Amino acid sequence: MRTRGKVKGLRQTEVLVIGGGPAGLSASLEAASLGCQVTLVDSDLALGGQLIKQTHKFFGSKDERAGTRGFKISEILLEELERYKDRVKVHMNCTATGFYREDGVVSCVIGEDEYFRIKPGKIVMATGAQERLLPFPNNHLPGVYGAGAVQTLMNVYGVAPGKRVLMVGAGNIGLIVSYQLMQAGVEIAGIVEAMDRVGGYWVHAAKVRRMGVPIYLRHTIKEALGDRVVAGAVIQEIDDRFQPVGKEIQIDVDIICMAVGLTPTCELLWQAGCEMVFVPQLCGHVAQRDLFMRTSHPDIWVAGDAAGIEEASAAMVEGRIAGVGVARSLGKDDSSEHSKRLEEYRRRLADLRGGEVGQKICQGLECCTVNEWGV
């Protein structure tokens, strides 16, 4: 058999963190600060996950760096990581491709041709989320984007995706990306939202409304128009059962941007045989977890969007909790330090989830949280 690329021997690490977004970075930092040797892998070319695209100021309290723009928060976490560089080994452009249940080995590929196997003592799965998309006629046309791609083009590469945009979805992502598009000089023709109110924070909606952007509540996109590329969109009002009613509205746009939600990335958790449960409030299948974010697999923790779709501020705290959980199970540092930190992080999470949007998250968490796994 011809082998492409390099295959190396089995590597070892105390802790493997998969995903270098807000949750994975926080888990790595926390575990390292308690004395763990960490290997952090991320499939992107830069650490920070979605934070590096977030040009808006974050909500929350001082603890979550409220008032600081997302990409700045990423920079702060990376500075902190620099302090632990002797304990955290980072692999960029590195995808964890599989978990092998029989021996607990994780396979990874760097780029397209360097393959390695690693045997971690403990794993934190911080694999984030994937965008959902909507089916509608002509949604294959160039010019139909997911909001994540639009943000990457705009805020990472400095490329405006088009001139005039229809945003589909008025959750926080749809509202924030609309605002950022306007900052980049792109016109927003309108935002359609299937529900009878915006799903994101009211203040984010107010920001775009006062700049003249219409938000069509109880509307959906019916089809994209255009021959070779998007030249317009048809939207229509929907009733209580999401059936189209009323007259169709045609809107001239060259971009249709979908911000209709995310779903947890959980393939590796399935592969590992973690107990999974479908929780609509958390936007998909998630792993059952205890209060330390440990899954039913004794060596696997989960944090961030992979554990249920939520704000980055909550992902960072969950990552910290998972980091403490991992260190505790490895017998690192003293347990009074663990307890002190856990108490603090749990208080912060409870604060973050105390609002209108947080209620839904709490309902969801009740369906997938156990106090502690039986030993």
Place this chain on the structure above:
Amino acid sequence: MNEKERLFNSGVLVEPRKGAVEPPEDLWQNKKNGLVIIECPQRIPCNPCHTSCPTGAVKPFKDINDQPEIDYEKCTGCARCVAVCPGLACFVVDLTWGDEDNALMKLPYEMLPVPEEGKTVDCLNRVGESISRGKVVKVLEPMHDRTIVVHVEVPRSKVMEIRTIRVVK
């Protein structure tokens, strides 16, 4: 869903409510440098308006999700919260500014181009309609974080409608 609800549910304030109240009229009339108006009617986990307030005018939050409450006796119109609020939901209105037909608004602004002092701008209401012209008096960047606080002279009769500006090209 009536028209008022539809507007509110899409991010437009239609009447005062908890977390979005008007300052007391008698105090406001003669308060040099103005008083803050905060339009933050939804419970969300956020408190920089309180933690950044140098005089304690934005009262302490029992729960970080509470809507802001203001002790107007303490507000000095300094506009620190205008610069800090991640939701761009704070606005200062100084009714003592200029002659009796004018007022000064201190508004958050994050668009390009940056407004220039002395220039005329469009004043927009909560749904983006241009309802008057205003004159840019001062352009500040208090936190050095690209959020501008623009001081704009506007018609006094429109201060409860104007919520942002647009640079006239």
